[in-house]
Amino acid sequence: MAEDKLTKRADDFSEWYNQLVLKADLADYAPVRGCMVVKPYGWALWENITAVLDKEFKATGHVNAAFPTLIPMSFFEKEKEHVEGFAPELAVVTHGGGQELEEPLVVRPTSETIIGYMYSKWVKSWRDLPILIVQWGSVLRWELRTKLFLRTAEFYWHEGHTAHAGMQEAKEEMYRILDIYERFCLEEAAIPAIKGTKSDTEKFAGAQITTSIEAMMWDKRALQSGTSHYFGQNFAKAFEIQYLDNNNTLQFCETTSWAISSRIIGALIMVHSDDQGLVLPPRLAPIQAVIVPIFKTPEEKIKVMEVAERIFKELKAAGIRIKMDDRDNVSSGFKFNDWEMRGVPVRIEVGPKDVEKESVALARRDRPGREGKSFVPQADLNLTVSGLLVEIQDSLLKRATEYRDANIHHPKDYEELKKVVQDGWAFSYWCESRECETKVKEDCKATTRNIPFDQPDEEGLCIVCGKPSKRKVYFARAY
RNA sequence: CGGGGCGUGGCGCAGUCCGGCUAGCGCGCUUGCUUUGGGAGCAAGAGGUCGGAGGUUCGAAUCCUCUCGCCCCGACCA
Structure with missing residues (x-):
């Protein structure tokens, strides 16, 4: 059997990523350019992500609904910035039932327009x-350059x-959601993403304020991992979403929109995973622990399986997402590598020696090799494993946070900024002018990521032009 | 859209320059036996009109023309 090893992360990060997605069985390339098939294992991961978020949204008073995939072309033309932003990447349906349509239909790239239209009827x-x-649901954008999960x-x-x-209420909604996103990343995905406000050039097409959470990947590039927008009355005016207030005066609504996409799976990969493959935070992992039974003779098999089955039931009853790998056509060594590739946080090996000693071998995915292996008693294994899952979750977050902080730089001048953003982020004062932002982008391909809510008390001078600046911004190369 | 690379069994490739027996190899797959504590071994099988169309030729995976598609790197974007 060939070893079929993953390209090393440090050798070619992009190639490592592509191979990992395929080998971990998360997704596959679809026959249509730029599209992907999310495979069952990848979808299970996505379902765990959606389950947490869905619960959070419902707990804060939101309800789910479904709007159509097809949107009349004319809807896009109602909001000027919105159409300019999205026109280049629209897929358009021109025929139906063998006939050319009177009005072309757009496959939704996002649903502000059709939802705005419906809201005007309902309010x-x-x-x-x-x-x-x-x-x-899903949306479609005709992207020029695609990559599994990150941009399809x-x-x-x-x-x-x-x-x-009211304005206040709408803005609060935007911030409330951003908080949910931040907490989700921190507590579930073990990704320490930073909350902040987008610059005017980086705003969503049609938004008055765009906020985002930005995360640092292993290659130190930034990934916008969630966004929450405040539209003011832009869309309300475009779609005439109006109501009579309690003074019998006609008013326009204030609207928001916000999203986290399946690209968050790309973030999980690029933040946590390693040369052995995927590393998943236990709270989101479709399989949290896998049992690999090991035996030679039929007699050994009976004894080992008895213990393995007992452990399986015990851990399952304890609420741990557990899998028994009873495949008999592959070797144990193959299974070890296979589950490491798929990022299962804990592996439990049960062999004849363990049956004798009433122990099992535990291997934790966040520390590959001998270092992460330990031998523990079978008694109270559910507690041991639950504890270990919590420990792994914490350790992933700690590692990601330390990595992020170690790679955020505070350049003294513009020359230093140009240097540090090639391999890290820069946190610097910025005058918030478009000129300075563009200059940085042209000089070193770094863009402003966001202006974090967390700001130092004192004011400073713009790192680019030297004019007074009230707030610091993150500059980084981004995905 | 600019630059680069590639289309040959499920996957990865060789063969193409310089046309010639029945198109090879590795992995995977199937069956059997031996194996199983870090990517098992042996044996026997199944599986391809060489991306597509046209042309040159006695003969094309190979030469010519056209075409379709994919991947990577840039500009744009969640």
Whole structure:
């Protein structure tokens, strides 16, 4: 059997990523350019992600609904910035039932327009507000350059669309959601993403304020991992979403929209995984622990399987997502590598020696090789494994946080900024002018990621032009 | 859209320059036996009109023309 090893992460990060997605069995290339097939294992991961978020949204008063995939072309033309932003990447349906359509239909790249249209029908009174709807589904953008999970033509996401009676309330909604996103990344994905406001050039097409969470990947590039937008009355005016307030005055709504997409799976890969393959945070892993029984003779098999089955039931009853690998056509060594490739946090080996000693071998995925292997008693194994899962979760977050902080630089001048953003992020004062932002982008391909909410007390001078600056911004090369 | 690479069994490739027996190899797959504590071994099998169309030729995976598609690197983007 060939070893079929993964390209080393340090040798070719991009190639490592592509191979990993395929070898970990998360996704496959589809016959249509730029599209992917999410395989059962990848979808199970996505389902764990969606389950957590769905629960959070419902707990904060949101409800789910479904809007159509096809949107009349004319809807896009109602909001000027929105159409300019999305026109280049629209897929358009021109024929149906063998006939050319009177009006072309756009395959939704995002649903503000059709939802705005529907909201205008539904909202008449201040009593109809707020509307807090989330749609789970996929959208399509004709991307020029694609990469599995990170940027595919069709991708999966939720898009929240809310309409409110007042500016304050709408802005609060935007921030509330961003908090949910931040907490999700931190507590579930073990990714320490940074909350902040996008610059004008990096804003969503049609938004007044765009906020984002930005995460650092292993190659130190930034990935926008979630966004939450405040539209003011832009879309309300474009789609005439109006209501009578309690003074009988006609008012426009304030709307928001927000999303996390399946690209978050790309983030999980690029933040945590290693040369052995995928590393998943236990809280999101489809399989949290796998049992690999080891035996030679039929007699040994009976004894080993008895213990393995007992452990399986015990851990399952304890709520651990557990898998028994009873394949008899591959060797134990193959299984070890296979489950490491798939990122299962804990592996439990049960062999004849363990049966004798009433022990098992535990291997933790976040520390590959001998270092992460230990021998523990079979008694109270559910507690041992649960504890270990928590420890792994914490350790992944700690490692990612230390890595991020070690690679955020505070350059003293512009020359140093140009240098540090080639292999890290720069956190610097910026005058918030478009000129300075563009200059950085042209000089070193780094863009402003966001202006974090967390700011130092004192003011400073723009790292580019030297003019007074109130706030610091993250500059980084981004995906 | 610019630059680069590639289309040959399921996957990865060789063969193409310089046309010639029945198109090879590795992995995977199937069956059997031996194996199983870090990617097992042996044996026997199944599986390909060489991306597509046209042309040159006695003869094309190979030469010519056209075409389709994919991947990677840039600009754009979640």
